[in-house]
Amino acid sequence: MxxxxxxxxxxxxxxxxxxxxxxxxxxxxxxxxxxxxxxxxxxxxxxxxxxxxxxxxxxxxxxxxxxxxxxxxxxxxxxxxxxxxxxxxxxxxxxxxxxxxxxxxxxxxxxxxxxxxxLPLNRIGTISKIRKTSAKLAQIHERQPNIEELAEEL
Missing domain, CATH: 1.20.120.1810 (Four Helix Bundle (Hemerythrin (Met), subunit A))
Structure with a gap:
């Protein structure tokens, strides 16, 4: 092989x-x-x-x-x-x-x-945090979170 x-x-x-x-x-x-x-x-x-x-x-x-x-x-x-x-x-x-x-x-x-x-490293960290939070909220609510929900969680 x-x-x-x-x-x-x-x-x-x-x-x-x-x-x-x-x-x-x-x-x-x-x-x-x-x-x-x-x-x-x-x-x-x-x-x-x-x-x-x-x-x-x-x-x-x-x-x-x-x-x-x-x-x-x-x-x-x-x-x-x-x-x-x-x-x-x-x-x-x-x-x-x-x-x-x-x-x-x-x-x-x-x-x-x-x-x-x-992208600057701090922006990449922010984007990563938003993605993780979005995935967490999507799992909890069984739908994609809206912007207000994301902002509140962050």
């Missing part, structure tokens, strides 16, 4: 990152300290250990205009930015901090690359 090259590469990537061991919270703190001192190897180790999480976040955004591989790639940029900015002294786990950066990178890529007309 023929499997497209891009799918084979993605499968291989997923298999490879599945082999990377997770870090303990203590290791995360130590790596964050080293990253602040400019240690590129520490940056590499911290980001590699969290690549699986990027995949899980990226999967939630499938079907919105970019391939899974592109979503993962953008999420990885967010992960690197999070690793560079992480402040270990605040007592949070790295991944709790990184999830925001990962989502931001993915949402930014979707906003810029998946539409014919580019």
């Amino acid at each position: 023929y499997v497209p090259r891009q799918q084979r590469m993605l499968d291989q990537y997923l298999q490879e990152i599945g082999q990377i061991p997770l870090l303990t919270p203590e290791e995360e703190v130590e790596l964050a300290r080293r990253i602040k001192q400019g240690d590129q190897e520490a940056l590499h180790k911290l980001t590699r250990a969290n690549l699986r999480f990027v995949v899980s976040v990226a999967k939630k955004y499938q079907g919105q205009g970019l391939t899974l591989a592109d979503l993962i790639n953008e999420g990885n940029y967010g992960l690197i930015k999070a690793a560079q900015r992480f402040d270990e002294t605040r007592g949070f786990k790295f991944i709790s901090y990184a999830v925001w950066w990962i989502r931001q990178a993915i949402l930014q890529a979707l906003a810029e690359q998946s539409r014919v007309v580019r």
